[in-house]
Amino acid sequence: DQQVKQNSPSLSVQEGRISILNCDYTNSMFDYFLWYKKYPAEGPTFLISISSIKDKNEDGRFTVFLNKSAKHLSLHIVPSQPGDSAVYFCAASAKSGGSNYKLTFGKGTLLTVNP
Amino acid sequence: NAGVMQNPRHLVRRRGQEARLRCSPMKGHSHVYWYRQLPEEGLKFMVYLQKENIIDESGMPKERFSAEFPKEGPSILRIQQVVRGDSAAYFCASSPPSGTAYEQYFGPGTRLTVT
Numbered sequence: 001d002q003q004v005k006q007n008s009p010s011l012s013v014q015e016g017r018i019s020i021l022n023c024d025y026t027n028s029m030f031d032y033f034l035w036y037k038k039y040p041a042e043g044p045t046f047l048i049s050i051s052s053i054k055d056k057n058e059d060g061r062f063t064v065f066l067n068k069s070a071k072h073l074s075l076h077i078v079p080s081q082p083g084d085s086a087v088y089f090c091a092a093s094a095k096s097g098g099s100n101y102k103l104t105f106g107k108g109t110l111l112t113v114n115p
Numbered sequence: 116n117a118g119v120m121q122n123p124r125h126l127v128r129r130r131g132q133e134a135r136l137r138c139s140p141m142k143g144h145s146h147v148y149w150y151r152q153l154p155e156e157g158l159k160f161m162v163y164l165q166k167e168n169i170i171d172e173s174g175m176p177k178e179r180f181s182a183e184f185p186k187e188g189p190s191i192l193r194i195q196q197v198v199r200g201d202s203a204a205y206f207c208a209s210s211p212p213s214g215t216a217y218e219q220y221f222g223p224g225t226r227l228t229v230t
């Protein structure tokens with residue numbers, strides 16, 4: 001039972017354009033959402049997060065949007081750069097024992113940014 | 116400031132042998148998390164440990180798997196009598212005492228291959 005779904009295994013965009021990565025979730029108890037970036041042979045690196053009390057969070061070229069009613073979030077990267085080429089994981093957590101520590105990951109989307 | 120360290124990076128074991136995976140958290144971090152990534156899957160939570168305590172092992176298989184985080188030394192994930200299905204990438208993450216999801220820093224992973 002996959003609680004966090006990334007339905008696009010891959011995405012290819014041109015340098016300078018916008019990349020939009022999507023993520024859907026089913027567990028209504030999730031109240032914190034994160035995006036991680038992963039290069040081959042490395043561990044995931046935290047990119048950006050959003051609490052369920054917000055619908056948007058922005059950090060430089062990265063913006064995460066949350067639509068709670070649709071149980072959907074997206075990551076926008078603009079402008080996209082070749083160095084952004086990596087696998088992007090969507091993750092979610094629910095409070096447990098007063099803390100959001102247990103991450104549930106999607107399967108990832110491979111983003112390729114072409115020069 | 117060294118990041119999370121995992122060793123070995125690659126481990127090959129024959130069926131029935133034992134595998135020991137080590138994780139040294141970032142300096143100042145007292146919380147350790149283990150995740151497993153099977154081929155073509157996202158990372159799945161296994162266990163959350165603090166020094167000398169297992170806080171949440173809800174993601175650990177009931178048999179053959181154990182984890183510890185002693186007062187001194189690295190955290191150890193131990194897999195006894197490995198089977199081919201244990202072949203995966205095992206990632207360790209650490210966080211400061213607050214234990215918040217976005218503060219988890221991941222190591223580069225150990226790739227276990229069972230032949």
